[in-house]
Amino acid sequence: MKRRLIPILLVLLLLLSSAGSVSGHRLHIHHQIGAIDIKAYYGGGTPCQDANVTIYDDQGNLYLVGATDEAGEFSFPPKIGLDEYTVVVESTHMVGHRGETTINMSSSSGGASGSSGEEMPLYLRIVAGLGYLLARGGAAAAYSGWKMKKKYEGG
Template sequence: MIILLMAVVSPTVSAHRVIVDYGIKSIYIEAYYGGGEPLRDGDVKIYIPDGRLYVEGKTDDEGKFSFDPGFEKEFDVVVESTGHRGEVTINMTAAAGGRSDKGGEMPLYLRVFAGFGYLLGILGLSLWYKSFKKARE
């Protein structure tokens, strides 16, 4: 009797049930200077690929700005503040996050490695010159 009562009262459980939930409410942009300081009150302009202005606004105190993507799949983002300018293309259909910088500036970690490479190159040239000079004597 107890087993029958538990079977009737207990909720249905399915180990094969899968719930998938998602939502795309907005795209957020984070703008910051090369040293990591957020770009406050920067002018943000979002363009769609045909060149029309889609959204414009300002970044907040943390350098962030968000907008509703609607049905568009690609955006050109321009952020400007006191002579500084950054551009990025957001492609929502691209595989690796859809991010492609137009600024052409290397990330900080690559610049650090490049600097070490230059220093090692100079060290190598100076050691070669020193050994060449010693061999001539």
């Protein structure tokens, strides 16, 4: 029993140490500057309809409250003298989906998109998934080989 426990613990430790940040309730926010336009959407690109939008100024004070439209969009006029806004979007249809981004009017990144958490590009997610599957297959083959070797050597 002790000989089985050590490989199982090692595999469990390997799996737990390789886990990255996971966001089961990811919500993306895209903004443009002018009249500040915000677009909120889920991971698959579906618009976040009728979501509660709360906007705070750079001091953390409440500036504006509203809701996204059917396309997941919300627009608000910037207040003169304010350089930074924190936008919080909470979905009303899918509980637990929440996104937050900071819009900096003085930065040069204009209409950059922000999201809660960092998302890898699609090709990197595919490569990471294939690497994960290959690693699991390799671990299974190594375990199977170890078990066969033990069977033929030790009886």
